[in-house]
Amino acid sequence: MPQRIKLRNSVVEGQKPDPADLAIGEVCVGAHPNTPGLIFKDSADNIIELSPVSEGLWEEDGNAVTPIKDGADLTIEGSVTAAGTVTAGNFDIEALPELPA
Numbered sequence: 001m002p003q004r005i006k007l008r009n010s011v012v013e014g015q016k017p018d019p020a021d022l023a024i025g026e027v028c029v030g031a032h033p034n035t036p037g038l039i040f041k042d043s044a045d046n047i048i049e050l051s052p053v054s055e056g057l058w059e060e061d062g063n064a065v066t067p068i069k070d071g072a073d074l075t076i077e078g079s080v081t082a083a084g085t086v087t088a089g090n091f092d093i094e095a096l097p098e099l100p101a
Contacts, residue, residue, distance in 0.1 A: 019045045 008017065009029040017028055022041040030037045030051065037051025 016047055016049065017041075019047055022047075 007027055007029050008022075009031050010017075011031045013032040014035050015030070015032075016039055019041055022028070024041055024043050024045075026041060028039040030039060030049070035051065037049050039047060039049050042048050
């Protein structure tokens with residue numbers, strides 16, 4: 001007969017367990033529709049959240065994409081079309097290939 005495994009879970013939006021309540025590697029489930037995800041405790045007693053709505057490295061407001069965390073790199077594969085002004089900080093013109101004449 002199959003065994004049923006039930007994980008700790010919460011349906012309260014944004015609720016996370018206290019690190020003292022979890023064993024290292026123990027997995028919990030956030031089951032609220034606005035904040036779904038898997039949560040576990042790492043070996044440094046940090047709560048780690050894996051979620052489609054967790055804080056990312058970049059934020060988009062419809063007009064701009066800006067880094068949320070220092071050192072966040074943005075990689076774009078394919079074409080980029082820009083309309084308006086393009087501003088870049090720490091731009092190394094020497095690293096660019098020569099343009100055709």
